Amino acid sequence: MLFKVEMTVRIPHDMPAEVAADIKAREKAYAQTLQAQGKWRHLWRVAGSYANVSIFDVADNGELQALISNLPLFPYMDISVVPLCRHPSSIHEDDR
Ligand SMILES: O=C(O)C[C@H]1C=CC(=O)O1
Numbered sequence: 610m611l612f613k614v615e616m617t618v619r620i621p622h623d624m625p626a627e628v629a630a631d632i633k634a635r636e637k638a639y640a641q642t643l644q645a646q647g648k649w650r651h652l653w654r655v656a657g658s659y660a661n662v663s664i665f666d667v668a669d670n671g672e673l674q675a676l677i678s679n680l681p682l683f684p685y686m687d688i689s690v691v692p693l694c695r696h697p698s699s700i701h702e703d704d705r
Pocket residue numbers: 616618636637640652659660661682
C-alpha cells in the first residue's frame with residue numbers, strides 16, 4: 610500500500626545543539642535504511658521549509674504506523690498521512 614506522508618519538523622528551540630544533532634543523525638540512518646529496503650520510496654524536501662513530502666510503500670496501516678513512530682524525530686514532527694491508490698490513467702506499472 611502506498612501512502613503520501615508529510616512531515617514538518619519542530620525541534621524545540623531550547624534543545625541542546627548536540628542532542629538535536631544526535632537525533633538528526635539517527636533519523637538520517639533510519640530513513641536511509643527504510644529507503645534501501647524500498648519502504649520509503651520517495652523523500653523530497655519542501656522548498657523553503659524544514660519539511661518533507663514522502664511516499665511510503667508498506668504492507669498496511671499498521672506497518673506505516675510502526676515505521677513512522679520509530680523515527681527518532683517522531684516526537685518533534687507534525688505528520689499527516691494520505692492513502693494512495695493507482696490512478697486509472699497512470700502508465701506506471703509500479704503505481705499500485
Ligand atoms: O529532514 C526531514 O525532513 C525530517 C526527516 C526525514 C528524513 C530525515 O532524514 O529527516
